[in-house]
Amino acid sequence: MSDSAFDLSCPLPLRHDTIQMAHGGGGRIMRELLEQLMLPAFGNAVLDARHDAAVLTLGGARVAFTTDTFVVQPRFFPGGDIGELAIYGTVNDLAMGGATPQFLSCALILEESFPIEELRRVLASMRAAADRCGVAIVTGDTKVVDKGHGDGLFINTAGIGLVPEGVDVAPRRVMPGDAVLVSGDLGRHGVAVMSVREGLAFEVPVQSDCGPVHHLAAALIHGGIDVHCLRDPTRGGLASVLNEIATDAKVAIEAVERDIPVDEGVAAACEILGLDPYYVACEGRMVAFVPVGQAEQALALLRTLPEGRGAAIIGQVKEGPAGAVMLRTRMGTQRLLDLLSGEQLPRIC
Amino acid sequence: MSDSAFDLSCPLPLRHDTIQMAHGGGGRIMRELLEQLMLPAFGNAVLDARHDAAVLTLGGARVAFTTDTFVVQPRFFPGGDIGELAIYGTVNDLAMGGATPQFLSCALILEESFPIEELRRVLASMRAAADRCGVAIVTGDTKVVDKGHGDGLFINTAGIGLVPEGVDVAPRRVMPGDAVLVSGDLGRHGVAVMSVREGLAFEVPVQSDCGPVHHLAAALIHGGIDVHCLRDPTRGGLASVLNEIATDAKVAIEAVERDIPVDEGVAAACEILGLDPYYVACEGRMVAFVPVGQAEQALALLRTLPEGRGAAIIGQVKEGPAGAVMLRTRMGTQRLLDLLSGEQLPRIC
Numbered sequence: 264m265s266d267s268a269f270d271l272s273c274p275l276p277l278r279h280d281t282i283q284m285a286h287g288g289g290g291r292i293m294r295e296l297l298e299q300l301m302l303p304a305f306g307n308a309v310l311d312a313r314h315d316a317a318v319l320t321l322g323g324a325r326v327a328f329t330t331d332t333f334v335v336q337p338r339f340f341p342g343g344d345i346g347e348l349a350i351y352g353t354v355n356d357l358a359m360g361g362a363t364p365q366f367l368s369c370a371l372i373l374e375e376s377f378p379i380e381e382l383r384r385v386l387a388s389m390r391a392a393a394d395r396c397g398v399a400i401v402t403g404d405t406k407v408v409d410k411g412h413g414d415g416l417f418i419n420t421a422g423i424g425l426v427p428e429g430v431d432v433a434p435r436r437v438m439p440g441d442a443v444l445v446s447g448d449l450g451r452h453g454v455a456v457m458s459v460r461e462g463l464a465f466e467v468p469v470q471s472d473c474g475p476v477h478h479l480a481a482a483l484i485h486g487g488i489d490v491h492c493l494r495d496p497t498r499g500g501l502a503s504v505l506n507e508i509a510t511d512a513k514v515a516i517e518a519v520e521r522d523i524p525v526d527e528g529v530a531a532a533c534e535i536l537g538l539d540p541y542y543v544a545c546e547g548r549m550v551a552f553v554p555v556g557q558a559e560q561a562l563a564l565l566r567t568l569p570e571g572r573g574a575a576i577i578g579q580v581k582e583g584p585a586g587a588v589m590l591r592t593r594m595g596t597q598r599l600l601d602l603l604s605g606e607q608l609p610r611i612c
Numbered sequence: 613m614s615d616s617a618f619d620l621s622c623p624l625p626l627r628h629d630t631i632q633m634a635h636g637g638g639g640r641i642m643r644e645l646l647e648q649l650m651l652p653a654f655g656n657a658v659l660d661a662r663h664d665a666a667v668l669t670l671g672g673a674r675v676a677f678t679t680d681t682f683v684v685q686p687r688f689f690p691g692g693d694i695g696e697l698a699i700y701g702t703v704n705d706l707a708m709g710g711a712t713p714q715f716l717s718c719a720l721i722l723e724e725s726f727p728i729e730e731l732r733r734v735l736a737s738m739r740a741a742a743d744r745c746g747v748a749i750v751t752g753d754t755k756v757v758d759k760g761h762g763d764g765l766f767i768n769t770a771g772i773g774l775v776p777e778g779v780d781v782a783p784r785r786v787m788p789g790d791a792v793l794v795s796g797d798l799g800r801h802g803v804a805v806m807s808v809r810e811g812l813a814f815e816v817p818v819q820s821d822c823g824p825v826h827h828l829a830a831a832l833i834h835g836g837i838d839v840h841c842l843r844d845p846t847r848g849g850l851a852s853v854l855n856e857i858a859t860d861a862k863v864a865i866e867a868v869e870r871d872i873p874v875d876e877g878v879a880a881a882c883e884i885l886g887l888d889p890y891y892v893a894c895e896g897r898m899v900a901f902v903p904v905g906q907a908e909q910a911l912a913l914l915r916t917l918p919e920g921r922g923a924a925i926i927g928q929v930k931e932g933p934a935g936a937v938m939l940r941t942r943m944g945t946q947r948l949l950d951l952l953s954g955e956q957l958p959r960i961c
Contacts, residue, residue, distance in 0.1 A: 282726040287756030300728070301752060304735035305718065305742075309750040317750035319715055322774045324671025330717035330770055332755045366668055368679035369654065370768050372721070377631040379649070386653035393654070401658040401666035403650060404768075406681045407636030408959065412763035417755075419719050421679055421770030425671045610757065 285605030289499025289544075292605055294507075313511050314433055315494060316360030318426055325426040327362030329353060332419040336610045338385070341455045342471030345418060346388030348546055348612055351475045352497070353422040354396045358477035359493040359549070361432035361484060362424035364396060369420055370404040374413030385416065396475045398422070430484055436491040437512035441580040442558035446479050446549040446565055447472065447573035448524040449501050453543035453608050454532045461536065469528050474547030479571050483551060486564040492552040495545070497612055499603065502541040504550050505578075505588040506602040513585040518578035518600065520592050541590075542603055544611045552580065634954030638848025638893075641954055643856075662860050663782055664843060665709030667775055674775040676711030678702060681768040685959045687734070690804045692822030694767060695737030697895055697961055700824045701846070702771040703745045707826035708842040708898070710781035710833060711773035713745060718769055719753040723762030734765065745824045747771070779833055785840040786861035790929040791907035795828050795898040795914055796821065796922035797873040798850050802892035802957050803881045810885065818877050823896030828920050832900060835913040841901040844894070846961055848952065851890040853899050854927075854937040855951040862934040867927035867949065869941050890939075891952055893960045901929065 277299055278292070285292040302310060309317045316329035331352045338345040350367065357364040369389065373382070393400055455471035457463075476495060483490050492512075496504045501523070509516045525533075525540045533540045547570065553561045558576050565571035588600040626648055627641070634641040651659060658666045665678035680701045687694040699716065706713040718738065722731070742749055749769075804820035806812075825844060832839050841861075845853045850872070858865045874882075874889045882889045896919065902910045907925050914920035937949040 277728055280728055282722045282724055282728065282731070282756055284724055284756055284758065286722065287754060293754070296754065300732060300735060301754070304732070304739050305749040305752070307748045307750065309715075309748065310752070317715070317717075319750060319772075321670070321675060321714065321772065322673025324673045324675075326670060326673075326675070326772070328715055328717060328770075328772060329751050330719045330768065331753050332719045332721055332768065334721060334755045334757050365670065366658075366666070366677055368666075368677060368770050370679045370681045370770075372681055372683060372766055373631045373635065375631055375633055379626055379629055379631065382631070383649060383653070386649060390653050399656045399658065400654040401656065401668060402678050403654070403659070404680045405636060405642070405645065405650070406683045406766075406959075407631055407633050408683050408763055408766075409633065411760070414757055414761035417721055417757075417766070419679065419681065419753075419768040419770075421677075421717050421719075421768075423668075423670065423675070423677060423772060610755075 284609045288605055289503050290603035290605055312433060314360055315356040316362060318360050327357050327360035327424045327426050329356040330419065330421040331356060332417060333612055334417050334610050335456065335612050337459050338416060340459050340471055341468045343473030344385065344388050346385040347392045347473055349418040349420045350389050350392035350396060351473060351546060352612060353420040354398060355476050355495045357422050357424040358480040359495055360426065361430040362426045364398050364422055364424040364477055366401045367393065367398050367420050367422045368402045369400050372413055372417040373407045374415050375407060375410040377415050396477060432490050432493050434492050434508055434511040437508055437514060437552045437580055439514055439580050439582045440555050441491055441552045442555045442576050443516060443578040444551045444561055444574060444576050446476060446571045448526045449545055449548060450525060450529045450533065450540035450543035452546040453611050454529050456611055457536055457608060458532060465528060465532060467528055469532055472545050472547035474570060476547060476549040478568055479549050479565055482564045482568055483561055488553050488557050488561045490551060490553055494550050496548055496550055497544050497546060500542040500544055502600045503602060505600065509588050510586040515581040515583050515587040516578055517581055517589045517591060520590055522575055522577045524573050524575050538607055541600060542607050544608060546612060633958045637954055638852050639952035639954055661782060663709055664705040665711060667709050676706050676709035676773045676775050678705040679768065679770040680705060681766060682961055683766050683959050684805065684961050686808050687765065689808050689820055690817045691820030693734065693737050695734040696741045696822055698767040698769045699738050699741035699745060700822060700895060701961060702769040703747060704825050704844045706771050706773040707829040708844055709775065710779040711775045713747050713771055713773040713826055715750045716742065716747050716769050716771045717751045718749045721762055721766040722756045723764050724756060724759040726764050745826060781839050781842050783841050783857055783860040786857055786863060786901045786929055788863055788929050788931045789904050790840055790901045791904045791925050792865060792927040793900045793910055793923060793925050795825060795920045797875045798894055798897060799874060799878045799882065799889035799892035801895040802960050803878050805960055806885055806957060807881060814877060814881060816877055818881055821894050821896035823919060825896060825898040827917055828898050828914055831913045831917055832910055837902050837906050837910045839900060839902055843899050845897055845899055846893050846895060849891045849893055851949045852951060854949065858937050859935040864930040864932050864936040865927055866930055866938045866940060869939055871924055871926045873922050873924050887956055890949060891956050893957060895961060
């Protein structure tokens with residue numbers, strides 16, 4: 264491994280000497296940290312696949328394995344809480360690897376003086392969410408840090424699940440001609456959290472979409488769709504997912520603004536908050552890449568489930584230019600839907 | 613599940629309303645949190661087995677799964693650093709489940725303004741440790757929290773590994789007559805960390821024992837020993853491990869002070885620091901419970917490996933009283949080696 268700027272086999276130096284909030288924001292700066300520090304340090308074929316979940320062979324079984332930490336502020340928001348997020352987030356990452364989620368770990372970092380009653384509430388919420396998803400929390404860890412050296416509660420969940428025979432869902436399978444679907448309207452989670460944080464009161468408060476998408480993934484996989492790739496648009500939202508996939512699969516993606524579902528309340532809140540809904544985190548949505556000939560069938564399958572009622576076909580994968588994501592606007596023009604440099608929303612999950 | 617002496621169906625209330633440092637200390641108060649809050653919230657048969665690693669059946673394979681978070685202060689100490697700890701800690705927990713460690717996740721919580729150069733050092737250290745153990749870091753996550761709401765760097769690693777056919781290493785298998793072995797001298801890690809924290813300079817600085825024990829576990833398992841249980845004495849040290857096992861297996865344990873290896877430097881430092889070495893964390897030691905008839909053979913197997921050179925038979929499992937751990941002192945008397953109430957050493961791992 265080398266880190267020199269002058270060596271062609273290796274990445275440019277990072278543009279910061281210290282960690283910035285943007286390093287956790289899901290945008291370009293976070294991607295740099297990943298590509299220039301994490302991947303070179305740990306690099307191996309599985310990690311390099313850049314998938315939400317690693318897919319491994321273990322004793323003849325194909326096992327998906329993933330990890331996610333939750334640091335959201337506030338911990339309770341309209342439509343969910345940090346405990347639910349911690350379960351759904353990891354269940355969803357496993358599902359995005361084509362796996363049936365099965366077992367989760369739970370590791371807590373508690374700050375001294377955190378109220379036991381709030382912990383109890385969060386744990387109950389995790390249990391209810393786990394039951395809803397049919398997963399069990401089978402191993403855990405608890406650490407306590409001194410007051411002033413944490414932030415109440417951080418939760419890490421790792422998860423494992425089985426990938427059924429013949430299922431191969433991965434960024435490298437995305438190809439020109441694929442249709443792009445979303446499972447519902449976008450940006451609810453980010454707006455719900457930001458509204459609380461900013462103390463905004465809307466007539467009808469926006470509820471987070473926080474929820475599991477593994478049934479949606481299973482509906483496609485077991486419904487006969489040759490699913491090329493799945494990803495949940497969390498940090499950085501839809502725009503970041505499309506950019507990541509376009510880059511990793513070396514394709515272009517065209518999204519059609521008219522077809523992208525955004526709730527009116529979310530759109531209004533985004534205007535007030537100065538946010539672009541395409542970059543706002545969801546926590547219960549799925550983006551699917553499927554062969555264009557199966558797009559309508561896939562849409563119908565998603566819509567059979569309550570959590571997929573708002574599903575839509577929103578775009579298409581093109582030959583090139585590799586890594587480019589274009590948005591066809593309502594006015595018929597095209598604009599680049601680029602990866603943000605930093606982050607719109609800190610500590611959203 | 614019940615933990616109360618007075619009520620058969622439901623636990624006593626916790627003795628605190630808010631989280632104390634002791635809730636992370638490995639002693640009685642931490643055990644209460646676990647038994648009265650975590651286990652009732654998540655309770656299932658696998659979790660109730662109270663093992664360092666959960667052992668699961670996944671697609672016909674027996675898979676061990678574990679998680680651990682590392683919040684040690686200082687992050688660099690004589691003999692190791694937080695990165696090594698994060699790898700060895702999880703590798704060791706898998707090995708304590710009888711598994712061959714294979715894949716790890718890495719989830720970071722970075723505090724805004726953390727130096728990138730230090731992160732690079734820690735990641736390199738993790739990679740070197742992973743290579744040494746033959747495990748790959750295959751999935752990860754990075755979160756950033758605002759300055760003042762974290763403590764530089766917290767690392768969570770979860771891990772998975774295969775449990776070989778026929779291997780059943782678990783607390784419930786510990787029985788009267790078992791011999792208790794340790795793989796080396798005790799208390800080095802805690803003393804190494806505390807010395808730095810307290811600014812103590814010893815003539816010969818105590819080095820942490822921070823290291824992997826999976827080869828030691830494998831030596832016993834593949835050497836024909838019917839290993840009943842394995843555990844690494846981290847938070848709360850040897851005394852806590854013996855107490856946990858005695859309680860969970862409903863047996864008594866007698867340890868013989870004369871036979872418990874403690875380095876002179878560690879003993880001296882413990883005197884200065886006011887610590888009892890039997891309660892001080894190790895991060896590269898293993899406690900093994902094996903049939904007494906195989907104890908000498910097990911000892912010989914451990915001593916064939918460099919990391920087991922200091923192995924010793926230190927005690928025996930007795931019929932009862934269930935949960936009691938007795939220490940036969942050098943003077944021939946017996947004293948109770950009880951679980952500490954709180955913690956001796958905060959943030960030791």
